[in-house]
Amino acid sequence: MMNSEIENTNGISGSPGDATIIVDQLGVIQSINEKAAHLLLIQKENYNGQMLDTIIPDLNITELEQGTIVQHFAQNQDGKRIPLYLRKNNFHLHGVDYTLLIIHKSNNHSMAGMEPRKIVNELLDMKYALDESTIVAVTDQTGKIKYVNDKFCEISKYSEEELIGKDHRIINSGYHSKEFMRDLWRTIANGKVWHGEIKNQAKDGTYYWVDTTIVPFLNEQGKPYQYLAIRKEITEHKRVVDELKKSLEELVDLKFALDESSIVAITDVRGRITYVNDQFVQISKYSRDELIGNTHALINSGYHPKAFFKELWKTIGNGKVWKGEIKNKAKDGTYYWVDTTIVPFLNDDGKPYQYLAIRFEITKRKRVEEELQHTMTRIIHVQEEERKRLSRELHDGIGQNLYSHLITINRLSTEIEDHPLVEQMLEEATELIQEVRDFSWELRPSVLDDLGLIPAIRSFLNRFSESYGIDVYFDSSLKQRLDSNKEITIYRIIQEALTNVRKYAEIDQASVTIRETEDSIRVLIEDKGKGFELVNLSTGVGLTSMEERARSVDGELSVKSKPSIGTTVIFEIAK
Known part of the structure; x- marks a missing residue:
């Protein structure tokens, strides 16, 4: 070890201003700092690498207890x-044990040789500092309390008179086992x-914790005669620790519950997987080693x-939770669906540093949904084919x-002039023909099949405006x-949406817009009418029918509405 490394360790167990000597486990001096050299009146270079007893003779450092202060020469x-x-x-x-000796010069060869007044003053100063900073008690060898300071009375809520002559059982909380107390006394x-x-109990029944050091005072025979x-x-520290411990236990329980019930993965900010659970x-049918990283x-x-x-990444990258359904592919090529929630974990700057993904398998549900959708x-x-068939039969059969x-009645009217029954028959036949045509149109407008979507919509809108103003x-x-x-889906959604406008909007104007993009067709049906709260939306307004039609062609339907502002129905479908 280099001397600079040794010297840099001086702060490990001593203050920067302490005089220190460092020796290895063989007792060889590795470092003497400047303050120690000054105190010992030596040149430190002459002693580095020498045995410790060349400067401090008759000192067995292996028998010296760590932290104990002793007098020596x-x-x-x-x-x-x-x-x-x-x-x-x-x-x-670096794998080697060392001893740090912190040294202070004694004023004389023994405490007996020190000036009594100075000893008393130093002891009084130390007592004052101790009383101001800590809870202090002195007991005799039997454990009877001989002295308590104000802080002891303050925290225990007993007076000095109530404590002197008693033992510490007066503040025993009952929390610790008999073995704990026996080990302390031993x-x-x-x-x-x-x-x-130690957890103690105050006079008013409240509990408090104390970090305790008990020092025996020994007589000449080495036996304790009192304890400090x-x-x-x-x-508060114990409360915080207990709460943290409880929180940690709860987190462990939550993790266990999560791992047992869900598919869990954690990724870093770049999306690299750092943790996956057994599910x-x-x-996925991949091993943990194949997934991590x-x-x-x-x-x-x-x-x-x-x-x-x-x-997805835009959402979680902005620190927001993302929810949705994802179709994944297992290692063996099979597919599975998962209902996924991804939660960003944010650092102090509010930026994600990792993501927790919680998933539930919904493959069976999706399969049932797909079957239902099919x-x-x-x-x-x-239904549309039947509508088409009935429309044709009405138009080509009953209509014809x-x-x-009607032609026959017209011929009859030329032969029987001004007969009231003939006039009535003409009117009724004309009305019946119109009703059949209207009914046939409602079932399936022939222009939709013959000319296409746009002419069919224009024809419908003309009839709609004429009929309902x-x-x-x-x-x-x-x-x-x-x-x-x-085409028929778009037509029916427009038809249903305008029917709702007629029934509920209380308005005399509306608009229908169809926009074609590179990838999709977007249809908007808007009105500035009565509107409604979406939470109060009822399936009775045709929404279910429109949603089912949208799903039948893999389209998406959404409705936006606010009271007194109006309603917008949006249908989007891939080309």
Whole structure:
């Protein structure tokens, strides 16, 4: 070890201003600092590498207890004997044990030789400092209290008169076992210092904790004749520690519950996996070693578009919780769905430093939903086909028959002039033909199949405005025909949304807009009418029907509304 390294350890167990000598486990001097050299009247270079007893003879440091202060003599190269107070501390550096001796010069060769007044003054000063800073009590060898300071009375809430002559059982809380107390008494009765934490009970029944050091005072025979107990209150510290311990236990319980019930993973800020639980390993079919250090791209199914994950990362990167459903791919190529919540953990600057992902498998639920969706799509398709068939039959069958009857009645009217029954038959036949045409149109407008979506919408809006007195502004950038299922879905959603406008909006104007982008078709139906609170939205306003139709073609439907402001229905579908 270099001397500079040794010297840098002086602050380990002593103040920077202490005089110190460092020796190794063989008793060889490794370092003497400047203050020690000055105190011993030596050149420190002459003693580095020498045995300790060349300067402090007859000192067995292996028998010297750590932290104990003893009196001894040093002897320099001139033969001068220097009285010292020594304190030993051990430390470990680079795999080697060392001893740090902190030395102070004694004013004389023994305490008996010191000036009595100075000894008394120093002892009084030390007592004052002790009383001001700590809880102090002195007991005789039987444990009877002989002295307590004001801080002892203050914390115990007993007066000095109530404490003197009693033993410490007066403040026994009953918290500690008999073995604990027996070990304490066994230690100090053998003349050794005892240190530990004790829970006491004050006179008013409240409890308090004290960090306690009990020092035996020994007579000439080495037997204790009294004990000095120095205490520091740590009640708040113990409360905080207990709360932290309780919180830690709760966190452990929560982690256990989470691991048992959920698929859990933790990633760093870059998305690298740092922790996965057993359920993650089980469902992904990757080993823990294969997952740790990788990103979730390892289980990416390719089902979701890049925009999906971009939005996910944008959300959690801003410190917000993200929730959604993700389709993943296991190691064996099978797919599984997870209902996912990702929680960012934020540093002091409010920036995420890691992410906790909690997932629940919903593969079976998604499969049932897909089956239901397939069934619903099939039902809607069958329904539309049936509407189309009935519309054609009404138009081509009953409608044509009624039209033939109308021609017959017209011919009859030319032969029988001004007959009231003939006039009545003409009117009724004309009304029946119109009703059949209207009913046929409601079932399935033929223009939708023959000419396409935009002419069908224009035709519907004209009839709608004429029938209900609501002007509808229509604007479309669509320049091509779509899949027939998508066209009929858009048409039906517009039809249903405007029916709601007619029934509930209490307005005479509305608008329908169709916008075509590179990837999708977006439809907006807006009104500035009565509006409503979304929480009060009822399935009776056709929303369920519109949502089912939107899902049947993998589209998305949303409704925005506020009272007295109006309502907007938005339908978006991929091209």
